[in-house]
Amino acid sequence: MDESTSSSNNTVIDVKHLCKSFGDKQILQDISFQITKGENLVILGKSGSGKSVLIKCIIGLLPIDSGKILINNTVMNEANLSQLNEVRKAVGFLFQSGALYDSLSVMENLVFPLRRKAILKRDQLLAAEEVLKSVGLIDIADKMPSELSGGMRKRLGLARTLITKPQFIFYDEPTTGLDPITSNEISELMNSIQQQFKTTSIIITHDMACAHTTANRMLVLDEGKVLVEGSFDELSQLDNETVKAFFKI
Numbered sequence: 001m002d003e004s005t006s007s008s009n010n011t012v013i014d015v016k017h018l019c020k021s022f023g024d025k026q027i028l029q030d031i032s033f034q035i036t037k038g039e040n041l042v043i044l045g046k047s048g049s050g051k052s053v054l055i056k057c058i059i060g061l062l063p064i065d066s067g068k069i070l071i072n073n074t075v076m077n078e079a080n081l082s083q084l085n086e087v088r089k090a091v092g093f094l095f096q097s098g099a100l101y102d103s104l105s106v107m108e109n110l111v112f113p114l115r116r117k118a119i120l121k122r123d124q125l126l127a128a129e130e131v132l133k134s135v136g137l138i139d140i141a142d143k144m145p146s147e148l149s150g151g152m153r154k155r156l157g158l159a160r161t162l163i164t165k166p167q168f169i170f171y172d173e174p175t176t177g178l179d180p181i182t183s184n185e186i187s188e189l190m191n192s193i194q195q196q197f198k199t200t201s202i203i204i205t206h207d208m209a210c211a212h213t214t215a216n217r218m219l220v221l222d223e224g225k226v227l228v229e230g231s232f233d234e235l236s237q238l239d240n241e242t243v244k245a246f247f248k249i
């Protein structure tokens with residue numbers, strides 16, 4: 001069998017025995033997991049446990065020491081730049097800050113990622129309107145980012161990701177810094193995006209309410225290893241001090 005073939009037809013991300021260190025500091029040790037098409041996988045882990053490094057390794061932004069990473073059957077750690085770029089086009093990131101352009105309006109922020117694509121201006125505006133509707137921001141298209149609340153900025157960040165029609169969305173702490181009500185709205189929005197756009201997501205979060213709302217499956221990273229994997233309910237029952245610490249709120 002071809003080595004690059006994933007074990008299941010529905011497996012779209014397959015991480016096998018991933019090891020990553022910086023100098024003599026081992027960050028990730030023998031990490032293995034799979035993500036099925038359409039799934040939301042939540043990754044929990046305390047600060048510094050290697051969650052952001054893991055995502056960067058998956059997308060090929062950081063070289064790995066050993067193991068194998070497949071996205072859509074492309075072996076990321078063996079791919080050339082054009083293969084990497086092809087896969088990266090399918091991946092949208094939601095950064096913690098939203099990474100907005102403060103001197104551009106909401107609408108201009110949205111059209112910006114399309115500027116190099118051969119898409120007519122009119123179609124760009126239509127696409128922008130569609131995603132603004134999806135994230136509930138259609139009424140504020142002419143506002144500047146400085147006029148938006150934290151929750152609105154997250155929504156705009158998400159709209160900017162969606163306009164590129166990603167197959168995957170990697171969320172790095174999507175609700176951090178938001179009040180519980182706004183945080184819940186963003187979590188619900190993440191679920192409606194999963195349904196509407198059929199996206200597959202990795203969600204890094206410390207927010208257990210967000211995890212509860214969005215996770216189809218969860219994975220806990222500890223000391224560079226996968227400590228445990230399972231549903232929110234399964235993990236909430238576990239008698240393990242590290243896991244219990246996340247659920248003890």
Ligand SMILES: Nc1ncnc2c1ncn2[C@@H]1O[C@H](COP(=O)(O)OP(=O)(O)OP(=O)(O)O)[C@@H](O)[C@H]1O
Pocket residue numbers: 022027045046047048049050051052053054
């Ligand atoms: N480019 C780098 N060079 C050297 N060390 C790095 C580099 N990037 C990350 N690290 C180290 O790897 C470890 C994991 O970092 P990472 O950013 O993945 O943590 P994290 O789990 O995302 O934490 P947080 O929840 O605070 O965002 C940290 O000890 C960090 O200092």
Ligand SMILES: [Mg+2]
Pocket residue numbers: 051052053
């Ligand atoms: Mg991080």
